[in-house]
Amino acid sequence: MPLTARTRVAGAPCNYGIYQADDPFVGPDELLASLAADGYTGVDSGPIGYLGTGEALARRLAANGVGLAGGWVDLRFADPDGFAEDLAQLDAALDVFAAAPVDDARFAPRPTLACAANPARMARPGTPPDLAAALPAAAWPGFADRVQRAVDRCRGRGLEPVFHYHLGTDVETEAEADRLLELTDVAVCLDTGHLTLAGGDPATALRKWAGRVGQVHLKDADLAAHRRVREAGGGLTEVVAAGGFCALGTGDVDFAGVLRGLDEIGYTGWLVIEQDAPAQGQDLDRIRADQRGNRRWLEEALP
Numbered sequence: 495m496p497l498t499a500r501t502r503v504a505g506a507p508c509n510y511g512i513y514q515a516d517d518p519f520v521g522p523d524e525l526l527a528s529l530a531a532d533g534y535t536g537v538d539s540g541p542i543g544y545l546g547t548g549e550a551l552a553r554r555l556a557a558n559g560v561g562l563a564g565g566w567v568d569l570r571f572a573d574p575d576g577f578a579e580d581l582a583q584l585d586a587a588l589d590v591f592a593a594a595p596v597d598d599a600r601f602a603p604r605p606t607l608a609c610a611a612n613p614a615r616m617a618r619p620g621t622p623p624d625l626a627a628a629l630p631a632a633a634w635p636g637f638a639d640r641v642q643r644a645v646d647r648c649r650g651r652g653l654e655p656v657f658h659y660h661l662g663t664d665v666e667t668e669a670e671a672d673r674l675l676e677l678t679d680v681a682v683c684l685d686t687g688h689l690t691l692a693g694g695d696p697a698t699a700l701r702k703w704a705g706r707v708g709q710v711h712l713k714d715a716d717l718a719a720h721r722r723v724r725e726a727g728g729g730l731t732e733v734v735a736a737g738g739f740c741a742l743g744t745g746d747v748d749f750a751g752v753l754r755g756l757d758e759i760g761y762t763g764w765l766v767i768e769q770d771a772p773a774q775g776q777d778l779d780r781i782r783a784d785q786r787g788n789r790r791w792l793e794e795a796l797p
Contacts, residue, residue: 497753498796500762502601503789504563505529507540510781511771515543519776522546526558532786533793536601538766539565542587552595562594563764564604564656564709571609571640572629572664580610584644588651600762604709605648605655606683607641609663616662617729620720621693629664637664638677645680656683656708661691662730668694672702681708686747687739687768690715697751704759712752712792713768714745735772742767742788742795749795757797767792 510525512518520528522545529537537560539545545562546554555562567587570576584605591603614627629637641657648655657680659671668689671682684707686696700707720738723729728736743749767788771781 496797497757497761500760501765502535502561503533503792504536504538504764504766505534505785506538506766506768507544508538508768508770509785511773511776512540512544513773515541518544520778522554526554526560528782528785530558530560532789534560534789536561536563536764536766538563539590539603542567542590547590548593551590551593556595561596561601562591562603563601563766564606565591566606566608566658568608568610569644571637572633574636574640577640581647584647588648588653591653592651601764603653604683604764605653606658606709607644607655607680608658608660609665611662612664615664615666618724619661619666619730619733620691620724623667623692628670634673634677638674641674641680642678645678654681654708656681658683658685659688659692660685661688667692668699675703675706681706683709683711685711685713686749686752687711687713687715690717690747691720691733691738695748697748697755700752700755700759707759707761709764709766710756710761711766711768712742712749713770714740714742714747714749716740716745731772734770739768739770741769741784742791753795753797765792
């Protein structure tokens with residue numbers, strides 16, 4: 495069965511600079527209608543509550559013929575007390591995911607677990623990694639135990655989570671993702687853009703993680719833009735504003751290798767197209783043009 499028959503393509507609110515549920519730049523109905531018109535059949539939740547909750551969420555998704563691919567939930571895994579407090583946030587997100595209609599279990603929403611931001615690493619994201627701010631070796635067992643507890647909590651609700659390594663957090667590099675996979679049984683969200691800017695090779699990592707890839711974020715990355723921002727002393731916010739995550743096919747990610755690898759390992763599930771936009775000063779016409787272009791680019795690139 496070809497990759498196109500085993501995958502569905504989703505968009506994401508972060509592509510529109512939406513990172514907070516309150517006072518969004520684009521309303522959820524407008525965003526979903528735009529995605530559907532451009533050929534997307536799914537959407538990431540964005541900030542929990544942005545798309546609605548309960549029956550309101552289900553009606554909104556159904557009205558646009560769009561499924562819920564999953565959504566981001568960051569927890570303070572490095573802080574035992576903070577993690578305990580954050581479990582209520584995780585439960586609220588799981589309520590949202592469980593309310594989404596699912597017509598095929600292969601495309602059920604994936605809770606996308608991630609670390610809360612590490613301010614020191616947010617200020618100096620990616621290559622070269624800020625190892626001075628990295629999680630100490632002695633902290634890894636407790637950190638991983640809390641990740642596993644969150645994973646088990648998701649499974650208790652009938653949802654299979656993934657873990658998203660991410661610039662500016664305690665799990666940023668390929669080596670840190672490897673360590674977490676060694677210590678837990680969580681699947682990984684293969685984010686091509688974040689791994690590239692952290693010095694990794696997504697096509698190579700994909701084959702190493704073949705049995706553990708549970709979600710895919712297709713995101714291009716501009717290494718030159720990232721380097722300029724880092725050399726100027728900028729952090730992750732400035733990387734996004736400078737176009738560090740660019741339109742698909744215009745950056746440095748080896749998408750031919752990634753898509754070929756996904757086909758070879760038999761990946762089945764969502765392909766979430768992401769192109770993070772800054773939270774301020776968005777150009778809606780350009781964003782919409784990019785999302786249409788990204789969907790067309792992927793249609794032509796898929797093997």
